[in-house]
Amino acid sequence: MANQRWVVKLGSSSLTNHGTSLATQALSAWVADIAALMSQGYEIVVVSSGAVAAGMARLQMADRPAQISQLQAIAAIGQSDLVQAWRDEFAQLNIPVAQVLLNHSDISNRERYLNARAAIQVLLGLSAVPVVNENDSVATDEIRLGDNDNLAALVANLIDADGLLLLTDQDGLYTGNPNTDPTAELITEAFADEDRLLKYASGSGSKVGTGGMSTKVSAARLAARSGTLTVIANAAAPQVIQRALTGVSVGTQLLARSIPLRARKQWLAGHIQHSGVMVVDAGARKHLEQNGSSLLPVGIVSVQGDFHRGACVLIQDEGGAVFARGLTNFSALELQDMAGKSSRVIAGLLGFEPEREAIHRDNLVLL
Numbered sequence: 001m002a003n004q005r006w007v008v009k010l011g012s013s014s015l016t017n018h019g020t021s022l023a024t025q026a027l028s029a030w031v032a033d034i035a036a037l038m039s040q041g042y043e044i045v046v047v048s049s050g051a052v053a054a055g056m057a058r059l060q061m062a063d064r065p066a067q068i069s070q071l072q073a074i075a076a077i078g079q080s081d082l083v084q085a086w087r088d089e090f091a092q093l094n095i096p097v098a099q100v101l102l103n104h105s106d107i108s109n110r111e112r113y114l115n116a117r118a119a120i121q122v123l124l125g126l127s128a129v130p131v132v133n134e135n136d137s138v139a140t141d142e143i144r145l146g147d148n149d150n151l152a153a154l155v156a157n158l159i160d161a162d163g164l165l166l167l168t169d170q171d172g173l174y175t176g177n178p179n180t181d182p183t184a185e186l187i188t189e190a191f192a193d194e195d196r197l198l199k200y201a202s203g204s205g206s207k208v209g210t211g212g213m214s215t216k217v218s219a220a221r222l223a224a225r226s227g228t229l230t231v232i233a234n235a236a237a238p239q240v241i242q243r244a245l246t247g248v249s250v251g252t253q254l255l256a257r258s259i260p261l262r263a264r265k266q267w268l269a270g271h272i273q274h275s276g277v278m279v280v281d282a283g284a285r286k287h288l289e290q291n292g293s294s295l296l297p298v299g300i301v302s303v304q305g306d307f308h309r310g311a312c313v314l315i316q317d318e319g320g321a322v323f324a325r326g327l328t329n330f331s332a333l334e335l336q337d338m339a340g341k342s343s344r345v346i347a348g349l350l351g352f353e354p355e356r357e358a359i360h361r362d363n364l365v366l367l
């Protein structure tokens with residue numbers, strides 16, 4: 001899907017081999033991905049963490065200093081290495097790089113906000129890649145945005161991005177921290193504003209990362225407010241940027257409920273992975289295909305797979321033909337009890353009136 005605007009954020013651990021040195025090989029793979037997407041019409045802003053980690057690596061410091069003046073100085077050293085690394089890689093493909101350092105007032109003050117937006121838009125128009133970071137060397141505690149996940153979400157809001165890709169050292173958001181909880185499972189899809197996500201996500205625990213998953217979930221919630229989709233994925237996965245931006249299901253997809261209809265349907269149409277199947281009767285198929293209706297539980301014959309609310313599922317008729325795809329309002333378990341029943345009967349069974357549609361028409365595409 002061309003003409004899409006994305007913000008791609010890379011965390012310190014991925015950019016600096018966990019703080020030891022700049023990850024130039026990985027950087028060159030991300031740059032190749034970004035260049036390939038740009039040639040298809042994508043506009044991409046990079047938010048690059050790693051100034052402090054790169055500074056620590058250059059000075060061979062094992063531990064992150066606590067003092068703000070030390071952090072400011074180290075970030076100033078690391079930032080120049082960081083942007084040079086991006087510039088060297090993009091230069092090989094003849095793509096200009098622009099260093100954009102932002103702080104709190106650039107986003108909170110209306111005039112500066114408009115300035116920052118205009119500058120980034122002009123850069124995109126010039127087919128340059130803005131490489132954004134917080135202006136750490138002048139950021140004190142009081143004016144710090146603090147973490148680049150939320151900075152990336154603010155930039156996504158600033159430029160009305162279609163998507164925000166947060167690349168990190170895990171495959172996505174798990175039901176617990178996989179470093180400490182071996183039973184934690186990867187969440188492939190959810191709505192960004194679901195409260196359970198806040199319980200799953202905790203801090204970083206690494207020497208160089210700052211916010212962990214908590215700041216990624218809060219960034220996704222912020223991005224979702226302006227209809228932006230967030231994907232959290234592993235920076236080390238092959239061609240991860242290309243796959244995430246072209247709608248292949250990677251990592252965790254955190255959906256905005258208010259995502260503009262056209263963009264949401266395009267994204268759904270390009271979505272390759274699914275978590276289950278709903279088998280529907282002939283009447284339901286006709287309503288979906290001919291009237292563009294939502295799918296109601298009464299038309300569902302059976303469900304296959306173990307999916308959660310918000311997951312992407314295939315819709316299949318009783319003859320086995322897959323003809324649509326959509327985002328479910330209920331889990332597989334809930335639908336097993338609701339299948340074939342009218343909304344009135346379901347309300348009687350549950351003792352309350354649930355959402356009427358199993359899949360709302362805005363979240364459904366015919367294939």
Ligand SMILES: Nc1ncnc2c1ncn2[C@@H]1O[C@H](COP(=O)(O)OP(=O)(O)O)[C@@H](O)[C@H]1O
Nearest residue numbers: 011012168174176200202204209210211212213
């Ligand atoms: N529910 C969770 N799922 C995955 N990772 C989690 C979760 N909760 C906390 N984490 C931690 O978040 C880390 C990623 O965040 P962070 O270290 O800040 O990386 P980055 O530098 O990429 O932003 C993981 O390595 C992991 O330790």
Ligand SMILES: N[C@@H](CCC(=O)OP(=O)(O)O)C(=O)O
Nearest residue numbers: 012049050051052147148210
């Ligand atoms: N601005 C800081 C990065 C802050 C930050 O959020 O880091 P990370 O959690 O690795 O994305 C730096 O460049 O070191």
